[in-house]
Amino acid sequence: MARIEGAHSAPTLEDVARIAGVSRATVSRVVNGGTLVAAKTTEAVREAINELGYHPNKAARSLVTRRTGVIAVIVPETDDRVFSDPYFPQAYHGALQAFIGSDVQVVLAMAEPGDSPSRMVRYLESGHVDGAIIVSHHGPALAQALAHSWQPVVFVGDPEAPGVCYVDLDNVEAARVATRHLIERGARRIATITGPLDMASARARLLGFQEAMTEAGLDPSTYVEGGYTSESGGVAAQLLADHPDLDGLFVANDLMAVTAMNIVQALGRRVPEDVRIVGFDDAAIGQHCTPPLTTMTNPAAEHTREAAEMLMELLAGGTPANPRMLAHSRLVVRGSA
Amino acid sequence: MARIEGAHSAPTLEDVARIAGVSRATVSRVVNGGTLVAAKTTEAVREAINELGYHPNKAARSLVTRRTGVIAVIVPETDDRVFSDPYFPQAYHGALQAFIGSDVQVVLAMAEPGDSPSRMVRYLESGHVDGAIIVSHHGPALAQALAHSWQPVVFVGDPEAPGVCYVDLDNVEAARVATRHLIERGARRIATITGPLDMASARARLLGFQEAMTEAGLDPSTYVEGGYTSESGGVAAQLLADHPDLDGLFVANDLMAVTAMNIVQALGRRVPEDVRIVGFDDAAIGQHCTPPLTTMTNPAAEHTREAAEMLMELLAGGTPANPRMLAHSRLVVRGSA
DNA sequence: GTGAAAGCGCTAACAC
DNA sequence: GTGTTAGCGCTTTCAC
Numbered sequence: 001m002a003r004i005e006g007a008h009s010a011p012t013l014e015d016v017a018r019i020a021g022v023s024r025a026t027v028s029r030v031v032n033g034g035t036l037v038a039a040k041t042t043e044a045v046r047e048a049i050n051e052l053g054y055h056p057n058k059a060a061r062s063l064v065t066r067r068t069g070v071i072a073v074i075v076p077e078t079d080d081r082v083f084s085d086p087y088f089p090q091a092y093h094g095a096l097q098a099f100i101g102s103d104v105q106v107v108l109a110m111a112e113p114g115d116s117p118s119r120m121v122r123y124l125e126s127g128h129v130d131g132a133i134i135v136s137h138h139g140p141a142l143a144q145a146l147a148h149s150w151q152p153v154v155f156v157g158d159p160e161a162p163g164v165c166y167v168d169l170d171n172v173e174a175a176r177v178a179t180r181h182l183i184e185r186g187a188r189r190i191a192t193i194t195g196p197l198d199m200a201s202a203r204a205r206l207l208g209f210q211e212a213m214t215e216a217g218l219d220p221s222t223y224v225e226g227g228y229t230s231e232s233g234g235v236a237a238q239l240l241a242d243h244p245d246l247d248g249l250f251v252a253n254d255l256m257a258v259t260a261m262n263i264v265q266a267l268g269r270r271v272p273e274d275v276r277i278v279g280f281d282d283a284a285i286g287q288h289c290t291p292p293l294t295t296m297t298n299p300a301a302e303h304t305r306e307a308a309e310m311l312m313e314l315l316a317g318g319t320p321a322n323p324r325m326l327a328h329s330r331l332v333v334r335g336s337a
Numbered sequence: 338m339a340r341i342e343g344a345h346s347a348p349t350l351e352d353v354a355r356i357a358g359v360s361r362a363t364v365s366r367v368v369n370g371g372t373l374v375a376a377k378t379t380e381a382v383r384e385a386i387n388e389l390g391y392h393p394n395k396a397a398r399s400l401v402t403r404r405t406g407v408i409a410v411i412v413p414e415t416d417d418r419v420f421s422d423p424y425f426p427q428a429y430h431g432a433l434q435a436f437i438g439s440d441v442q443v444v445l446a447m448a449e450p451g452d453s454p455s456r457m458v459r460y461l462e463s464g465h466v467d468g469a470i471i472v473s474h475h476g477p478a479l480a481q482a483l484a485h486s487w488q489p490v491v492f493v494g495d496p497e498a499p500g501v502c503y504v505d506l507d508n509v510e511a512a513r514v515a516t517r518h519l520i521e522r523g524a525r526r527i528a529t530i531t532g533p534l535d536m537a538s539a540r541a542r543l544l545g546f547q548e549a550m551t552e553a554g555l556d557p558s559t560y561v562e563g564g565y566t567s568e569s570g571g572v573a574a575q576l577l578a579d580h581p582d583l584d585g586l587f588v589a590n591d592l593m594a595v596t597a598m599n600i601v602q603a604l605g606r607r608v609p610e611d612v613r614i615v616g617f618d619d620a621a622i623g624q625h626c627t628p629p630l631t632t633m634t635n636p637a638a639e640h641t642r643e644a645a646e647m648l649m650e651l652l653a654g655g656t657p658a659n660p661r662m663l664a665h666s667r668l669v670v671r672g673s674a
Numbered sequence: 675g676t677g678a679a680a681g682c683g684c685t686a687a688c689a690c
Numbered sequence: 691g692t693g694t695t696a697g698c699g700c701t702t703t704c705a706c
Binding site: 022023025026029036037041062063066 | 675676681684
């Protein structure tokens with residue numbers, strides 16, 4: 001390696017040690033913790049460090065400690081989706097908060113949904129990160145692959161694989177509440193636009209809808225699958241074409257709900273007079289449409305914060321209580337129902 | 338995966354070498370490139386690798402190569418801002434594209450604007466990344482600090498520090514074009530809402546506006562500073578209060594422009610009949626408002642893609658042509674002017 | 675309280 | 691073609 005002497009390579013422990021007149025071991029002690037070292041020695045080392053602008057080499061350190069100090073929030077969605085659904089920033093923010101002050105770095109990794117689980121497992125095992133929080137996974141494949149690995153991983157949302165840590169919301173109950181609200185407001189011919197049915201949350205919300213409908217003696221069979229994206233709310237047109245007498249709509253997230261509402265209105269129905277609509281997630285976008293969207297809260301940041309706690313336990317060698325279910329989602333009544 | 342040896346530590350080169358009956362060096366050769374190794378040896382090594390589920394240890398590798406294989410897109414803005422302005426996803430996406438297939442990982446790092454430049458320099462020197470693309474910096478402090486470091490870094494937007502690589506748009510010219518369009522459409526009493534004036538792009542757009550106004554013999558002095566955020570478009574109210582006869586408005590980005598348009602309309606003016614508005618960035622949000630927003634394009638993805646190319650040159654030890662100015666911004670005429 | 679010394683897993687000369 | 695041999699910069703027993 002043609003590393004010319006005199007060329008500025010970063011200062012090492014060795015350099016600091018020489019200048020401070022101590023051994024590498026001592027410098028190392030000062031850098032990590034500083035106890036068990038004489039005050040004046042510490043002082044001398046500190047000075048040398050400043051003088052040199054010394055900075056520990058991460059690679060060398062993590063080679064021996066087997067820790068990188070980085071955890072990832074992994075979102076198996078395309079980046080444009082991650083950036084267009086306000087759920088994700090909230091989720092990311094929660095993880096960030098949990099690690100504030102703890103000098104671990106939190107990176108956001110977006111994976112294409114097409115990516116094989118093995119590609120993600122490989123990423124996790126590649127040594128870039130110490131552990132991960134997985135948000136918005138589709139199907140059990142990834143979790144199953146991870147279950148056999150020894151990677152510290154926590155899912156947000158039911159991983160559908162035994163032994164894998166996760167935190168979740170009671171989506172079934174939340175959907176029931178939303179649907180009952182529609183019914184209370186007088187809706188009878190109610191449909192739901194679901195999320196992608198390869199996601200547990202989407203299926204749970206569908207189930208909750210169906211339970212509430214059945215419980216009220218109404219027909220629970222009308223639903224169409226969406227994709228949690230704004231555009232996929234467009235299936236509302238289809239719904240209305242097939243069921244012109246529709247008078248209630250539970251939409252599995254707000255992004256779709258706003259689109260659906262626009263379509264319903266464009267098709268000449270009034271909201272909420274003709275069609276009542278309840279969304280899910282309590283996204284900001286729902287506050288600014290006309291009428292404002294009635295919705296269910298979905299504390300994404302709390303989820304990831306909780307997941308981060310579990311991950312820290314895992315990282316510390318512990319076995320966190322699993323799963324961790326969050327307090328129920330709340331109904332936010334605004335104008336659309 | 339037959340992980341024997343009680344304690345499951347990950348398999349190493351050594352393990353592979355032993356099983357394949359070759360030396361560590363040979364395994365290393367196979368792992369990196371594979372040339373200069375006999376076909377059958379390669380084969381044997383490959384088998385051993387699969388059998389063991391071997392995966393190179395990143396820390397060990399980067400300790401010797403002095404490369405991490407990670408580059409960062411650094412955005413010195415709060416995460417909520419990064420997630421609310423569509424400019425950033427585009428910028429990030431461009432960087433991602435540039436590195437497709439090149440097995441370097443691109444991480445998105447958001448730094449609080451309050452962060453001292455030294456904190457960011459420290460991050461860059463910490464060894465987590467090989468280099469960085471800086472997007473949306475405020476003021477020259479960071480670039481100046483970086484200029485004295487030997488970190489490979491490319492800025493998007495004028496760093497205002499000599500010797501620092503960057504790519505930029507001709508914001509002055511773009512603002513001129515936007516302003517002239519307003520004038521052509523009959524506006525005479527025109528104001529501008531600028532971006533944060535600690536950013537070079539904001540000042541350049543202000544300058545372009547003033548030049549175009551002066552050139553047309555109009556009063557160039559009416560402007561108010563915004564923050565490139567949606568809320569900061571609210572300064573339009575102030576502007577209209579102070580200048581009730583305003584008939585044209587150049588807004589330095591679309592987020593602010595849409596807010597400004599709403600306010601203008603709420604205050605009883607028609608757009609574009611009473612007040613003509615031109616925005617900047619060509620964000621999707623501008624297409625969905627009423628009337629659709631006339632705006633200037635801002636190819637964020639191209640910028641970062643270009644920046645990524647420069648960064649690769651830097652990383653390869655080259656000296657890229659600097660700065661790199663992108664093709665001009667284009668006027669997109671829609672309904673608001 | 676401090677130093678000496680042994681690696682962590684890998685790459686890259688340099689021999690053969 | 692392949693093996694041998696030095697380290698990369700750090701942490702961490704284990705003596706002293």
